[in-house]
Amino acid sequence: MKLTGKMLVLGLVMIGGIAYAASATDPDAKARQELMDANGAAAKTLAGMASGKVAFDAAAAAAAKQSLVDDAAKIPVVFKNQSTDPASKAKPDIWTSWDDFAGKAKDLGTTAAAMDTSSADGIKAGLGAIGGACSACHTAYKAS
Numbered sequence: 001m002k003l004t005g006k007m008l009v010l011g012l013v014m015i016g017g018i019a020y021a022a023s024a025t026d027p028d029a030k031a032r033q034e035l036m037d038a039n040g041a042a043a044k045t046l047a048g049m050a051s052g053k054v055a056f057d058a059a060a061a062a063a064a065k066q067s068l069v070d071d072a073a074k075i076p077v078v079f080k081n082q083s084t085d086p087a088s089k090a091k092p093d094i095w096t097s098w099d100d101f102a103g104k105a106k107d108l109g110t111t112a113a114a115m116d117t118s119s120a121d122g123i124k125a126g127l128g129a130i131g132g133a134c135s136a137c138h139t140a141y142k143a144s
């Protein structure tokens with residue numbers, strides 16, 4: 001896929017817009033927010049390199065990619081128990097549409113695994129699809 005400048009900007013805005021902490025206290029809700037914060041940190045690292053704000057670092061890029069791949073696999077594990085923490089933004093639909101939710105987690109793993117982190121251009125080319133996988137799930141399953 002060829003990524004246009006406009007799409008990249010869109011992806012960066014999207015990633016920036018969701019990087020905040022809701023601070024749940026329930027252990028299940030806390031664990032999933034922490035996992036998502038790690039997703040946010042990894043995406044931020046990659047977005048910084050793609051935009052040139054952060055110097056390209058092949059090892060750091062590969063680590064951020066691996067973190068997204070690992071976190072995607074953990075999503076169905078940390079979201080298993082529904083919790084009613086008022087600080088949680090997780091919609092109840094997650095547990096009534098579990099297969100779809102787990103499929104969206106898998107999509108993130110697949111798009112992250114496909115990203116070429118050997119250059120800033122490779123990251124740039126892969127970031128739009130990753131941002132799309134984040135927002136596809138947030139749109140359906142995360143309260144704003």
Ligand code: HEC
Nearest residue numbers: 018021022033036039040043088089090104105108134137
């Ligand atoms: C399969 C669904 C799914 C995918 C994929 C997903 N998220 Fe989330 N994310 C959620 C849900 C649900 C919440 C709300 C969790 C809560 O508050 O209990 C959330 C919350 C967050 C939060 C707020 C965490 C906090 O401390 O409150 C951030 C940041 C975040 N996601 C970043 C990302 C990024 C970046 C990606 C992609 C790299 C991503 N997410 C992919 C479902 C997903």
